[in-house]
Amino acid sequence: MGSKVRDSLDRLGPQFRAAATHDHHLVLGPGTALEAEWTNAGLALPDLDAMRRYRLDRVRAQLAERGYGGVLLYDPMNIRYATDSTNMQIWVMHNAARYAWVSAEGPVIVWDFFECDFMAGHNPLVDEVRAAVGTTVFLAGRRHQDMTARWAAEMIDVIDEHAGRDAPIAVDQLGYQQYKALEAAGIEIANGQEVMEFARLIKGPDEIAAMRCAVHACESTMREMHETIAELPAETTERDLWSMLHAGNVRRAGEWVETQILASGPRTNPWMQEASSRIVEPGDVVAYDTDLVGAYGMMVDVSRSRIAGNVAPTVAQREVYDLAVEQIHRNLELLTPGRSLTELSHQAWLPPVDTYRHYCCLFHGVGQCDEYPDVFVPETWDRDGWDDHLQPGMVMTVESYVGRRDGIGEGIKLENQVLITGSGPELLTELSLALVG
Secondary structure, eight states, X not given: OOHHHHHHHHHHOHHHHHIIIIIOHHHHTTXXXXXXXXXXXXXXXXXXXXXXXXXXXXXHHHHHHHTOSEEEEOSHHHHHHHHOOOSSHHHHHHSOOOEEEEESSSOEEEEESTTOGGGGTTOTTOOEEEEOOOOSHHHHGGGHHHHXXXXXXXXXXXXXXXXXXXXXXXXXXXXXXXXXXXXXXXXXXXXXHHHHHHHSSSOOHHHHHHHHHHHHHHHHHHHHHHHHHHHOOTTOBHHHHHHHXXXXXXXXXXXXXXXXXXXXXXXXSSSOOOOXXXXXXTTOEEEEEOOEEOGGGOEEOOEEEEEGGGOOOOHHHHHHHHHHHHHHHHHHTTOOTTOBHHHHHXXXXXXXXXXXXXXXOSEEEESSSEEEEEEOOHHHHHHHOOOOBOOTTOEEEEEEEEEETTOOSOOEEEEEEEEEETTEEEEXXXXXXXXXX
């Protein structure tokens, strides 16, 4: 813990020091019961201090590679990656009340919400915590221009002291007035989102350990959902089922669910419907995409489709299901180190696109959330695609959605999460793809 963090906690009093060192949720962790469940399942728990050092080193390596003096972060996912500190993650995604600075060579500074200095007190990599200056109209009202000037004066002092004006400064996302204030001061601004996406690209061993625990927790919740889908109590709605994912995720040390994508029966084709008040009927396909940020802040992004009420699938349901499963199995085998994204797109297998709808992408990266890269289908590759190569340590999902384009019948959504190793793909999400059972 940096000396300035200790000083700020001393000013706040002993109860805040205790919260910073003992009661913070990142210190308490998932809890002994969950940790025992994971170790009993043969999983190693992550070394969080090692994971934090690895991530900060990754950020600084990207800054050094590009010749940047530092990076200013507002995206809470990026702040979490660089500092492993959190505070109201969803709220600060649309209220710019929390930000961080990482020097290429120098301190890590976090600006936090009102009297939340203690929130970063668990982490020895954070050198200083300051009070955030709100510049949005919500936070600053009719004084937003004055508050932006105050914010800029402080930020320019930080840049001058810890980076200087010779090198560009990376920024992941910034309000218009803030951007203009830095520009007016002669500060060259570079793309911080690129810095962070490429820092997050290669997962370290402790990140993979954390992800395995998150997967175990997510799949335990999915099994509970599948039991309810099979039993199908009377008047069960899509929202009833979807609420189980939220509850199970929170109960198992998860953080939030990014979407509400669950549909049943005719609402499964076309895809992307969100959970509704529709009552699920026996024999319906229930399809969903987890899209959840789970234990240790690691995302588990998988999809399954199940038949409600323990009813045997129809011929039409089996037809689209068999195609979706074939796509998952065949395309997973393509996730080998060194393969280009262009090859992934053009070598991937798809059901006939004139007859069947497909998902918006074939593969995408995943870590703390959906991450770089996104691999599009061949028909849009020339317009939207770019090239790169798979590397060991990347985590990708392999996607499939199959539904008839004429709208007849239901659709099937499947997705698995895969680690790229030196010898090929390793499936991280092993819960059965089966429609029933």
